Amino acid sequence: MSKLAFVAAAATLLAFAPSFEAKAQKGIGIKVRDGITVKDPAKAKLEANTYLNEADKLREGGQMDLAVKKYQKALRAYPNEAGIYKNLGGTYAKMGKWPEAEATLKQGSQMFPKDWLIWNNYAVVLLQLGKLEECKVALKTCLALNPPAAKAEEMQVTLKAITSTKPKTKTQ
Numbered sequence: 001m002s003k004l005a006f007v008a009a010a011a012t013l014l015a016f017a018p019s020f021e022a023k024a025q026k027g028i029g030i031k032v033r034d035g036i037t038v039k040d041p042a043k044a045k046l047e048a049n050t051y052l053n054e055a056d057k058l059r060e061g062g063q064m065d066l067a068v069k070k071y072q073k074a075l076r077a078y079p080n081e082a083g084i085y086k087n088l089g090g091t092y093a094k095m096g097k098w099p100e101a102e103a104t105l106k107q108g109s110q111m112f113p114k115d116w117l118i119w120n121n122y123a124v125v126l127l128q129l130g131k132l133e134e135c136k137v138a139l140k141t142c143l144a145l146n147p148p149a150a151k152a153e154e155m156q157v158t159l160k161a162i163t164s165t166k167p168k169t170k171t172q
Helices: 003-015 039-061 064-077 081-093 099-111 114-126 133-145 149-164
Strands: none
Touching: 039 064, 039 081, 064 081, 081 099, 099 114, 099 133, 114 133, 114 149, 133 149
């Protein structure tokens, strides 16, 4: 196994544990698709957290497809919850649905640009997809957000491995 493949595999195992963070972004207007405004943000958040908890249990039980559906319901109920993006993206990754994981975590990183764990998970997915330049950017962004020291060290190792990897060239 190459050094880069090992780093990618280890990062995948570490990155996609369910997020138990259920804090809403205060001061953000709650909007649902097509410009419909939720009138009771507390009720919407409670509904989303119910779906999130159900999805986490389904995921832990190996029922990934059902978990994805619950995470999607949670997103529709309250799209301003970072944990939903982390868990949905991680579930897609565990299922090997890398493009879906990438799209989910990219959206999460745009909505929550100061959430280091979303950036970390996004970087892992980009690494799995072989998008090394984008992965470097995501890792550097994550490191700038001051993650816990142990996680920062893992990211530095991954970043060093990616940086030292020479791009493959086509031979004629």
